[in-house]
Amino acid sequence: MARASLLYLGLVLCVHTLTAQDVGQIRTGQEGGGQEDGEWFTGAHGVQDLAQLSWDYLQCWFSPEECEESERPADWGWPTVSWESLRFLSDWYSRVSESGDYAYGRISNNLTGLQWDLSRRVHGQHLAKDLIVTSFQDFLEDSEPKKPLILSFHGWTGTGKNLVARIIAENLYEDGQRNRCIRIFFPQLHFPHASHLEVYKVQLEKQLRDISLRCSQPLFIFDDADKIPVALLTSIIPYITQSETQQTPSIFIFLSGLGSTAINEVALTFWRAGRHREEITADDLDRPLKASIRDQGDSVLLWHLMTEDLVDVFVPFLPLERAHVKLCARDSFVARGLPYTETALDVLTKGLLFVPKEEKLFSAHGCKLVAQRINFLQ
Template identity: 60%
Template sequence: MSRTAPLLLLLLLIDPPVFGAVDVSGPAEFKGEHGEEVKDDLWLSGAQEMQGLAQLSWEYMQDLQCWLWPEKCEDKKNHMEWSWRSFGWDSLNLLTDWYAKVLESGDFTRNSINNNLTGLQWDLERRVHGQHLAVRQILTSLERFLHENNQQKTLVLSFHGWTGTGKNLAARIITENLYQDGQRSPCTRVFIPQLHFPHPSHVEAYKVQLRKQIEVVSSACAQPLFVFDEADKLPAALLQSLFPLLHPEETQDARSIFIFLSGVGASMINEVALNFWRAGRHRQEITLDDIDRPLRAEISQSKDQSLTHQLWIKDLISEFVPFLPLERCHVKLCAKDAIEARGLAYSERALESVIQELVFVPKEEKIFSAQGCKQVAQRINFMKL
C-alpha cells in the first residue's frame, strides 16, 4: 500500500450524510424594506463556493470508496487517469485530480498576487548581503516583465553562484513580495532534485508528475512561479519534459516565472571577484558585463549536459543573475540577521565568534567564505550569546 493510503483512508471517516445534504443552490433571496428582492451576497459571501467544494469533495469521496472496494460499488465511476488495479501512483493521481477540480471550481488564487516591487527592492537590498549585481538584475528583470506591455509571457531567470551566497534567500524574497502567502501560495512551486526526483529509475513517472503540476498551477493562476533548487543536479532525462513548458504557448493565458538555482559558473564568478580584489578595486565596481560574457562563454563551452547548458543552447534563459562570493563583512551581517531573528541582542564579540568558526579561501588571502552564509545559523544555535 502506498504512503498516501492512510491519508485517503482518513478521508473516509467523514460522515457522508453531512455532504449528501448539502444544498448547492444559489444565494438566498429575501424581501427588503420596500418589498424588493435582495440577494444576500454579503451575508453568504463565499458560501456558494464552499457548498460547491463540499459537493465536489463528496462526489470524489464516493469515487474513492468505489475505487477501494469495487465489489460494494454498483456504479463505478472510472476517471480517465485512474486505474482500479493498482494503488501506488493512482492514489497520487486521485489527490492531484481532486486538487485540480477544486482549483477549477472556484477562484482560490484570487487576491493571491501582490507584485509588491517596492517591498521586493527593500527586502533584497536589506537582506541579501554583498550582491549588488544580483539585486539590480532581479529588480530590473521583474519590473520589466510585470509592467511593460509586451508579448513576453515567460520569464526564465538563472541564478548562478557559490553555495550560501543568497540564491535561495533571493528566490524566497521574490515569492514573499509577489504573492500573499509566499512559497505557500497556490501560485508557487519549489522543486528540489533530492526531494522530488531522488530515484533515477523513476524518471518517466517524474516527467509526468512534473508536467501535470506545472499545468495545474498555470491553469489556475495568472502568474505562476516555479523555483528549481540545485538545477544542475536535475536528472538529464527530466529535461525533455521541462523544455516545452518554458515556451509561452504552453502556459496558455498565464505569465509564468521560472527561477533556476545553479552552481554552474561559480568558479568563474569567484575568479572575477578575486581579480578585482587583487587589483585593489572594490567589489561594487564589478559590473554585469564583467561577469555576463565570461559566464555565457563558460556555459556555451561546457561539455556536460547540465540544465543551464541545455537552456542556453535552446535560448530559453531570459537573464543570467550572478551571485558573488561573500567576504567577512557580509558573513557578519548574515550572523547579525540570524541573531536578531531569534529576538536576541548581538555583540561584536558574538559576530567575531561566528567568523572564527568558518573557513575562508583562497588559502593565502582567506577573503571569501567557503560556504557563504550557509552554516551561520547552525553555528549560532550552538553558541552562548
C-alpha cells in the same frame, strides 16, 4: 506554529491509526490510493516515513520564514525519508490548512517591497539585486509579455540564491511560498531515480499544466538545476517558450552552483587588483559564467536552455566576505530576538572557514553555517 503543531499531531495520529489492511489497500491503489489523480506518488507508507522527520525538519517545511538555511539537511536531502513522503506532506498540508474560500493564488506583485527586502536582507550581492529588480519591473509592467520570465541564479553555496527566491515569492504572492501558484522542485526529491524518467516527464508536465491553467501568474522554482535530468526538458520547453497554449505570464527560476568557480575567480581578481567588488559589472561575469556552463556540455539542462537562448537573465551571486557574514549573523541574532555585540560577531566569524588558503577572503559556506554557530555561542 500553532497550525504546524496541530498538523504534526494529526500526522502522528494518522501514522498510528493506519492498519495493515489500510496500508495494503493504499499501496495497491485501492480506496483512492492509486495514481488516477496524477499525484507524484501513492502511499500510506509515505505517512509512516514522515514520522521519522524531526520536529525541526517539519518546522522548516511548514514555515520556511522561521527556518534558517543551515537548519535544512544538506541539499534538502532529507535522510531516511523518501521523496514520495515529502510530496505527500506538501499536498496534505495544503489540503488541511486551506480554508474553503481560499483562492488558488492571490498575487500582490509588490515591487517596492521586493526592492526593499533585497536591499535589507541580502548582503554582498549588488549585481543580483539590480538584475532581479530590473527584470521583474520590465516583466510585470508589460501588459502582454510575449514569453515567460526565465531567470537563472548561479553562485556558491550560502550566497543567497534560495533566500532571494523566497523574497521574490513573498513579495509577488500572498502567503509567500505557501501560495498554490508556486511550485518548488528539488531533483533529489522529485526526480531521484534515473529509471523513472518517463514517469517524471508525465508528472512534471501535469504539474506545470495544471498550475498554468488555474493561476494567472505561476512561479516555478527549480533548485539544484544542474542536477535536473536533461530528459525532463521536453516537459518544460512548452511552458518556457512562446506557445498558443501558453495563456499566462509564468515565471521560472533555476538555481544552480554551475559557474560559481568562474564567478569567484573574477571576484578574487578584482580584490587582488585593489578594486572594490561593487565595481564588478554584469558584463565582467557574463562571458566567464556562460563559458563555464558551456563547458558542461549537453548533459546539463541549463546548457540546453542557454544554447537555445531561453534564459532572459543569468544572475551571478558573488562569494561572501567576512563583513557580509557578520551582517548575516547580525540578522540571525535580531530574528531570534537575541542581543549581540561586535565582539560576538567577530567570535562567530572566526570559527568559519575562509578561502583561498593564502588570502582567506571568502566564506567557504557563505552564510549557511551562521545559525549553527549562534547556537554554539548561546
